[in-house]
Amino acid sequence: MNIDTMRRIDAWVGVPACFFLTVIDKLISIFHTGRPGPIRKILFVKPAEQGATVLAYPAIIKAIEKVGRENIYFVVFENNRHILDVMDVVPEGNIITVPTHGLFKTLTGFICAILRIRKEKIDTVLDFEFFARVSAIICYLSGAKRRIGLHTYTGAAAYRGNLMTYPILYNSHIHTIDTYRILFEAIDAPVQKLPALSLQGKYEQAYDLPKLQPGPNDIREVEELLNRKFGQGKIGPVIILNANASDLLPLRCWARGNYIELARLLLDKYPQAKIVFTGAPDEAGPAEQIVSQVKSDRCVSLAGETSFRQLMSLYTIAKVLVTNDSGPAHFASMTSIRTIVLFGPETPLLFAPKSPGTHTIAAGLACSPCVSALNGRHTKCRDNICMQAITAEHVFAQTCKAYESSLTSACSCNSWP
Template identity: 30%
Template sequence: MKLQTQRWVDRWAGQALCALLSLWARLVGRDQATAMPQAPRHILIVLLSEMGSVVLAGPMFAALRQRYPSATLHVLQLKKNQEVAKLLGLAQPAHLHALDDSAGLGLLQDIWRVSRTLRSLPLDAVIDCELFSRISSLMSYFSGARLRVGFTPHTQEGLYRGSFINRAIPYNPYQHISKQFLSLVDALEGDAMPRNKAAPIRDLPADTGLTVRFEAAELSTYQQQLQQDHPTLAARCLVLLYAGGGLLPERAWPASHYAEVARSLCAAGYAVGLIGLRDDAVLARELCQQVEHTACVDLTGYTHSIRELLMLFHAARLLITNDGGPGHFATLTPIKTMVFFGPETGRLYGPLGPRAQVLESGIACSPCLSAYNHRLTFCDGDNQCLKRITPQAVLRDALTHLAATPATL
């Protein structure tokens, strides 16, 4: 199902269903929260959004395990994003539940199937990590949990999600999303609305707390295979560039800027690998043609899983990337990362950890995407917030990172 179609269905059908379900919950007395058991058995976390948000939710999962060590954690995701949860071990495979949004009828069938599975557990609580998606709100109620935690727009107009989220906390567009995920955990045992005053003061987590373990031999074998497939990488330190914009092309730094940085890095003695999905191959070929250097290679589609992508990060010294999943996955490895933000802000969605640098121009209209405008920008593709970040400034910081990073990781 196309993104615009999903937005239309969520806006119109979603609001109507949330209103009807709110009325039903009030009539049958299921709109009030019960107390959280001292030793809950099953807790559901709903994480339907982009894969990068799953990484930023790492501190929340750690907090849940620390506070409720005997509870079984369940995760509900879109099928296309489930690979990350499996790789990170957020829950046991049997406790990972998926919705396939590729087709409308299949999605309805999955909602029915997953709801029956969740209601049979039964669940003690559900945490809806989505900002204002109506389908996640509906799934929170369909899960059968009497304690439902999630975000509310409070007095903001629009973005109605119903009144059956009975431990709701206001979404705060000024706080990093990882801190807000932790506030959802705090809301399990306190009065959430109107201001969650009882919640403890939390600092921004220093890192995700997530790890993916690799054997040294596995990484060595992968690097040897990489150099065998691309011999020009053998004699140079590797820098990776992700120039694709994904579902939101306005988040992409200009391709001409990437080409200029890649050309300068190759001239300075480094190798440049252009990464991305197979859909990014056309852009990668165009960049290679602009760079005109044998040390600039097309690696789009080269990795076939998130695990392989992480091994590629282990084999490189620096990643320069647009806002998106790669910048967050990189925090699970030793690689240095430079991430462009503009339509969205690193203050809210920046990668966690000391090895990530956020690049923002700070012009007056940035950031322009938010949960309150359904992430629809008004700049018509002329993303000056990113265009004004010059290749010269990025190259200077890149060379500084490379000079400070050991040649072997």
């Protein structure tokens, strides 16, 4: 089921469902006004976007400190659970998955997830899908007495009823990693004072990020993959290009011609370097087309040929990753690789990976960012001039800085601008 279908269902079914449940909740509250009990089990609801799950890591760690790892649960789409497996912060048996291949299976998957949540008697639910109705519905039907999520106080964002017991105001001026941490820390806030939260200064500290340490077998598998592609012998320094072609937000894509030009420039400047294109299985075709146009035996595609763990291990071997604003940018922040991230319809001020090895590039046009949590990530734009304005020469210059820094300094990610 593609993203547009999900959005239509979320709007057509979600709006009346949220309204109906809000009315039911108001009627119930007339007879039941008891306070929620102590916090014993915490559920995170974040079905979509694996990259954002990395940004949720500090909040998850805080939750673990509060109730213990065995009492942390997570609802996620089946095809997005890989990042949770790699992060290894939520017990495997506590990850509740929902299938996305087919409308009927998705709907029944949500019902099964709600039944599982109620069976676990979870008392606290955190909604990390900013203004999705389906996540608000899951939170309400979970049976949890303490429900924390964003609320559209002034109608600026999508309507999703009044289903949160701790309704939090969305602040579009702070990074997403901080929004997640605020949602968690609101657990202990006095409800009668919301949406006001006295959290000044809490987010001037360093960010705790998960760090991946692949085992020898993981590294060996990736080296074998590379040897099959490049031939036996010394692989040499690897630069990864992620030519994302996902339909999640097509306006974020950088043109194929730019990747072709960038690959050629890098291969000409660095005779020892190898270029590897990565991507999901449905991106394998476009990636192979790009490689065929680069016309070099030092440029190959691994799109659709790696497991998620192998992809993460590849990041630990490679020197630089160039990608648009997408999941791989955040996955890479769990390793020491230098990363160049291209932003267009969204802003790095809210979504940049929190890694010292990350450098973001944005054209800075007056119309950008044009999508946000407040507009449901919808835009009238059909011509992404914000991405077209980012030239291959500009990205090449920044990639060279990152690459040369990686060759001279194994650890200091801050040694290049």
